[in-house]
Amino acid sequence: MNEAILFETERMAFRRFTMEDRETVNVFLRDPEVMYAWEHGFSEDEVTEWLEKNLGRYAQYGYSWLCADDRKTGENIGAIGLIYNEDINGEACWEIGYIVNKKFWGMGYAAEGARGCVRHAFDVIGTGRVISQMRTNNASSRAVAQKIGMKYVATYDRIHHGKKEPHDIYVIEKRQGG
Known part of the structure; x- marks a missing residue:
C-alpha cells in the first residue's frame, strides 16, 4: 500500500489532501449542485480556505x-x-462527512466511504462513537447515514454565515467486542 494512503475500502483509497489537489477539489467544491448543502459552489478563495483548513x-x-x-x-x-x-x-466528537463528485452520484461511494471512515475511527483512532450532521432537508445525506447503520439522535440549530440552520445529528457506536 502506498505510504500516503491512510486506508482503503473495496473501491477507494483515502489520503490527505495537499495544496496540489486544488484542481481536483475545484471539480466538486465549485459545483453548486454538489455543494447544495452549503447553498453555493465555492469561490477560488473559499477553495483555498477549505484546503488550508x-x-x-x-x-x-x-x-x-x-x-x-x-x-x-x-x-x-x-x-x-x-x-x-x-x-x-x-x-x-469525530464526525464523518461526504462530498461526492456529481459524476459518481448514485453509485454507493458515499456509503462505502462513510462505512470505511467509521471502521477506521473505531479501529485506528480508537473512538467508540462517530456522528454525522446534515441539514434537516438533506435527504441524500440522511439516507447515507441510515444505510450505514447510524441512528437519528437530535436536531439542533447550527449557525452558518450568521443564520440558524436546523441540522440533524446521527450517531453510530462501536459495539462491545466489535
Whole structure:
C-alpha cells in the first residue's frame, strides 16, 4: 500500500489532501449542485480556505476531509473524511462527512466511504462513537447515514454565515467486542 494512503475500502483509497489537489477539489467544491448543502459552489478563495483548513486539521488532529480516489483508475471520487469537531450541539466528537463528485452520484461511494471512515475511527483512532450532521432537508445525506447503520439522535440549530440552520445529528457506536 502506498505510504500516503491512510486506508482503503473495496473501491477507494483515502489520503490527505495537499495544496496540489486544488484542481481536483475545484471539480466538486465549485459545483453548486454538489455543494447544495452549503447553498453555493465555492469561490477560488473559499477553495483555498477549505484546503488550508484541512491542512490545519491534519496537523492538529491527524484527520479531516480526505481525498477519496478510485483504487483502479486513480480518479477522484470526492472528499470523504473524519473531522474532529469541537462543538456539535455542545459536544466534541469525530464526525464523518461526504462530498461526492456529481459524476459518481448514485453509485454507493458515499456509503462505502462513510462505512470505511467509521471502521477506521473505531479501529485506528480508537473512538467508540462517530456522528454525522446534515441539514434537516438533506435527504441524500440522511439516507447515507441510515444505510450505514447510524441512528437519528437530535436536531439542533447550527449557525452558518450568521443564520440558524436546523441540522440533524446521527450517531453510530462501536459495539462491545466489535
